[in-house]
Amino acid sequence: MINHSLKELGHMLASKQISSVEMTQTFLDRIAKYNPSINAYIALDHDKTITQAKAADIRIANGSAEPLTGIPLAQKDIFCAKGWQTTCGSKMLANFIAPYDAHVLSQFDHAGAVNLGKTNMDEFAMGSSNETSYFGGVKNPWDFDRVPGGSSGGSAAAVAARLCAAATGTDTGGSIRQPASLCGFTGLKPTYGLVSRYGMIAFASSLDQAGPMAKSAEDCALMLNVMAGFDERDSTSLNRAKEDYTRGLVNMQGAQPLKGLRIGLPKEYFADGLDANVAKVVQAAIAEYRKLGAETVDISLPNSQLSIPVYYVLAPAEASSNLSRYDGVRYGHRAAAYDDLMDMYMKSRAEGFGAEVKRRILIGTYVLSAGYYDAYYLKAQQIRRLIADDFTQAFKQCDIIMGPTAPSTAFKAGEKADDPVAMYLQDVYTIATNLAGLPGISIPAGFSNGLPVGLQLMGNYFDEARMLDVAHAYQQVTDWHTRMPESLK
């Protein structure tokens, strides 16, 4: 059952082969068995979870079930969940019980999905290995010596180890797609503004976007159907008609379902810095796409190498502003001993934040400080436009862009933990789409030395449905997305 798709699980529930309580308990049992070693979940609440499963069984019995009713999901701990400990992976919020639900969680609640628990993550989503979490690192289910990627590392490990049917993540610079690549599953970062940020603890507000992390493109489409939609409580939420992201999947049958599709291959994504074995796997996946009828076009994203410098101005700048709210007054960590109010702020923040979060606050404070704003923040926003314009030009030549998701497979824990610049380069292929606000997907494309490799698909604004079709077409003729670690079966 743990390898079944969301659709199959839905059929099992609808046909009464299994109840939601039984299905949920199966996953809770796996969590009890494997989570002590993997550390994917940082908050579990058996009673709350089973109460939701019982409510789902009532809905299924009275015929008011929706596609995800009764399906057990893992929620990244960045989402406020009413009555649940919600920490964002930080000591600062270690005792914070969310008083309300994030929009994404209330959407899943309305859909009747079951919340299995809150998943581990890099502190305030700042990291690419899950090693900055106050609650400790997460093991990559494929190799316990390696990291799962980050920042959505707990959700990633939970999906890969089948400790949930699917999960949520957030992606500011690659935090859904890079762990999807390193753990071997399908992860989607939607167009900026498609999924409401209400109740999602802010890191860099002009880049943060929530999305699904699941075994397949079809599962991601079902998840996105629930997550996407206008919400007036997020000032950047886009007011668009609801879409059914599964609508085109059925057409991806036959010998050449992608005939006429133009795939752009940016030369900058296949240059120095890409691991040779990863490149081989990615090229093989692209060859498979040619067999499916697609043609490939060589393109260029000339400013893409500036993505990391631009991101490390904009994201810390926004983070330093967003994280100024943690002052120890109304919630969060307050120092046990202090002199005056200023001392309380200084000590509470110094004690509550970890090293990487402090570094980013300091960078952000510096680039926004008097005399430096134009040279850093404004300049970065200007180059951000150049990066977005590169994509506009590219999409005149092609329908979808493909390349690697991450420059390498999962690295060993501790390998990059003390070198922020090396860590930041993990997101070299994912950051540009965050800056441009474009959607991106990582799908499993094979293995290198026993470790998963992801293929990245980048699409035009609001093109999620087609991107999911294109990912689904590949998953109809390959089985990489069905693989799971032998030791966890």
Added chain:
Amino acid sequence: MALNISDIKRIAHLARLEISEQEATQTLTKLTGILGLIEQMQAVDTTGITPMSHSQDVVQRLRDDVVTKTNMREAFQANAPKVGNGAAEKAVYGGLYLVSQVIE
């Protein structure tokens, strides 16, 4: 521009982060590396380019001037930190939050 230890201390103060000598030294090395990465931007000519903050060029939505939020004071105050300085109770009093005296 090269940073020095006093820059780090000044930035940390602006950010309201207490920092020890040792932390400031370590931070200087790391921040210098990160700023080296950021410096690559300076080679780009951005004359006349409009800064981009949102991909969709949306305008700020306005809402009607009516009450939309319910009072959640008790729920919010349940998350108040402990007073500190020897007092273990929550830093709330009469629906307000307690901090050190700021007016003589």
